[in-house]
Amino acid sequence: MAIAYRQRIDDDTEFALWKIEEEADDLYKQLQLDEDEKAYVEKLSKGKRHLHWLGTRVLLRKMLRTDEYIDCKVDSHGKPYLVNLPYHISLSHSFDYAAVMISKTNKVGIDIEQIKQKVERIAGKFMRPEELAFISPQHKIEQLYVCWCAKEAVYKCNGEKEVSFADNIFLNTFDFQSSGELSARLLKKDITLDYAVSYMQYEDYMIGYVKG
Template identity: 50%
Template sequence: MPVVFNKEIDDQSVLSVWKIEETEEQLLAGLQLKQHELDVIHSLSAGKRALHWLATRVLLRTMLNTTDYIDCQMDEHGKPYLVNSDMHISLSHSYDYAAVIISKGKQVGVDIELIKMKIKSIKHKFLSDVELAQKQIGDNTNGLYVAWCAKEAIYKWHGKKGLEFKQHIHIKPFKLKDEGSLQALVELPSGMKELTVNYFKTKDGYMLGYVVSP
């Protein structure tokens, strides 16, 4: 499972993407897992779900460059965190890829998705009419995935339940490219916040979006 993409976002934050080519056994060999983690793996269906869980943890270990046990848990909102560490993390996976973003001083969120035409059938569920009226989103599959990945990354950045994609996260007009950025307004309990979301499309048809912000 090689790292196929690695980016130092700033002096505290790094994003990496790993292509999953190993078996469960090979991934397990690269980890130190305790019984509660093995129980999680056994509860997952055979195939991609277990591979995804393992791959994000192996990538996390690689990025942290440590042989020590990494205690990665989920809080009550489902947001991953590292026990006894001030590092912020976000995990994502889709089909053949795993993505992890880490930061020492900022909240982070990442999402990777395999681009599929079927997103057009659900676009009204996560985009407002105002967003759908934007020509770069509308009926453009790539634009729809940029918007989805952006909203998912923001949701993970926030890390708390109750944030609705359609109601609380608003994508401002942007110029659609294979790699670019956009601005989004987010209605948080503490008030409105504007975030920058960076995104890129891979050569083999995946879209990735990420957020790094205090």
């Protein structure tokens, strides 16, 4: 499968989606991995988690247009980074899709989620009361997924573990469209960071993405 969707944000930033239709072995053959990565892949259970890890790495390789080995590590906060290439990266996956965002100039964050009714049950865990108040009854599920993806994208862009979606990431009121932008703020101790988060619905998935 080739790249299913690709969007350039500016001269230095873009994201893409890969629909995972291959078997794990087919994805594995497209990668060059070091011994630690090979051992990690061996530990992954066969199934979606395995396919997601391979799919994001294949997509990253396609976006960077290289057949060379890509040294992609994860820092102490769980944020992936490239050791020898001048790009900030963010990885995400959900069911049949992998998503990757890259930028030469800015930190980035991306999240993709398949839209399901279950989000309504957990909304109180990641939304503040004033945020729940602006959710449209006509588009409740979709707009809740926009909020989740936006907060996840901000979280990934910031790149530090000790951040609560409900207590540290605040969303401004917005009207739901199939694609759009909303304002977010990360507040933690003496840190205040403002973000303009973009979102779009793609098939039955929601995607949120942001530049730092």
